[in-house]
Amino acid sequence: MPLAHVSGGLPADSRPIVFDGSMPAAPGDLRVEGHGIEPVPESNRYGGPWRLFTVWFAPNLTMTGVFTGTIGVALGLDFGTALTAVVLGTVVGALPTAYLSTWGGLTGTGQLPLARLAFGRAVALPGLLQWLSSVAWDALIGLFGGDALARLCGWPFWVGVLVMMAAQGALGVLGYEAIHRLQIVMTFVLAVAFAVIAWRMLDGVHPATTGSATGADHMGAFVLTSTIALSLSLSWAPYASDFSRYLPRATSRPRMFWxxxxxxxxxxxxxxxxGLWGASVLTDQTAAGVEELLGGGAAGAFGLLAVALAAALAAALGFPLVLWMHAADTTARFQNVLLFVGYWIPGFVAIVVVDWIARARERAGAPVDLAVETARPFPAWPSLLAFVAAFGAAVPFMDTGLYVGPVADALHGADFSYYVAFLVALALYTPLRLRRRA
Structure with missing residues (x-):
């Protein structure tokens, strides 16, 4: 999607229209979206909050999530403990994403453009990090989708990845409504596919009832498993309002949130x-585990096709990274990429939320008007300082295969970096934002 300069501060009827391209105007309108990052006009808003369930549900039914689940058992946890860690981390990461999602209906604007209110011109830094994270996520998804497509068609792995990425890019070009419509369909297709996988697991696949980690190592593994799960759901935060920006302003915010x-x-x-349940047959095997589990034939082909279709819901640029992860030690490399792509997000979330709440109080209940908000420029250094400091403070708490911080090492592998980054950004930026307001 092209970038545009927004001329904030001018009356709405006199601002130059930088991108007035085509955009969907009703459910099922599949015209190619060329509107750019300008707010979606109220006349083009449509749909209800229920659409947000499918648009957030279908993209996550992928082998990326399944493979993430296997990590808890690989770290030495039993099924019940690992599942508790997964639920805890997923909910904690999903809460800010759900809250940010409600901003789309109020403003008609994507998440990164909205971040300019807090970051000003310094939004280029989280923008660059978001782009790099997107490349990494494309690689994580392409790893499994390309493998599944290659096995299904009898191709070399790299050919399957290239075909997968071409399909992903085509979907990205079609834009908002095409993604929504496809994900409604894929919600049912993928739910059936994963239900079939679960059904086949009932025949001879048993979850781990005991784990090898004990004492402090057990607690460290629990925290790391929870943080990895948190990184999955929180990774959507920089895109949250992108998928709700076409909803009418009057759409219920609580319903959007839920x-x-x-x-x-x-x-x-x-x-x-x-993934936790089938860790014994899925660990380090990607799509091969699915094919073996379903027993080949029509069932195996259906499972591989479902994995490939799920991967096609994302855009792609990470071909070299896919090949690197697939080359050797997939579990460790996968975990490293999964954590590294999200370390910057907690600080970003804290800053934009504090700025948003401060602006809401300054408006004293008045509706959001982006032209008015952008007409009040603030210096970029407070947000930039808090953002960089939050990341720096989190470094000693990180635990990856490439780097283990001294605090994480002392805590037997417990990774608290996401929580530290959020709290440091919150503590630094809040007084600076209040002082700026004064």
Missing amino acids: CTLLGLVVSFVAVQAL
Whole structure:
């Protein structure tokens, strides 16, 4: 999607229209979206909050989530303990994403453009990090989708990845309504596919009733498993309002919140629980585990096709990263990428939320008017300082295969970096934002 300069501060009827391209205007309108990052006009808003459930549910029914679930058992936890950690982390990460999702209906604007209110020109930094994170997520999804497509068609792995990424890019070009419509269909298709996988697991696949981790190592593994689950659901936060920006301003915010929250939590917990349950046959095997589990034939082909279709719901640029993860030690490399792509997000969330709440109080109940909000420029250094400091403070608490911080090492692998980054950004930015207001 092209970028545009928004001329904030001018009356709505005199601002130059930088992108007045085509955009969907009703459910089923599949015209290619060329509107850019300008707010969606109220005349083009449509749909209800229920759409947010499917748009947040279907993309997460992927082998990425299943493979993430296997990590808890690999770290030495039993099924019940690992599942508790997964549920806890998923809910904590989904809460801010669901809250940010409600901003789309109020403003008609995507999440990163809205972040300019807090970051000003410094939004280029989280924008760059978001782009790099998107590349990494494309690689995580392409790893499984490309593998499934290659096995289904008898191709080399790299050919399956290239075909998968071409399909992903085509979907990204079609835009908002095409993604919504496809995800409604895929919600049912993928639910059936993963239900079939779960049904086949009943025949001879048993969840781990005991774990190898004990004492402080057990607690460290619990925290790390929870943080990995948190990273999945929180990774959607920088895109949250992108999928709700076409909803009418009058759409119920509580319903938007709950539809988003349920879509994220139900899907992520379901696939990670599946991974925990089938860790013995799925670990480090990606799509091969699915094919073996379903026994080949029509059932195996259906499972592989479902994995490939799920991967096609994302856009792609991460071909070299896919090949790197697939080359060796997939579990460790997968975990590293999964954590690294999200370390910047907690600080980002804290800053934009504090700024949003401060602006709401300054408006004293008046509706959000982005032209008015952008007409009040603030210096970028407070948000930039808090953002960088939050990331720096989190470094000693990180636990990955490439780097283990001294605090995480002392805590037997417990990774509290996401929580530290959020709290540090909150503590630094709040007084600076209040002082700026004064």
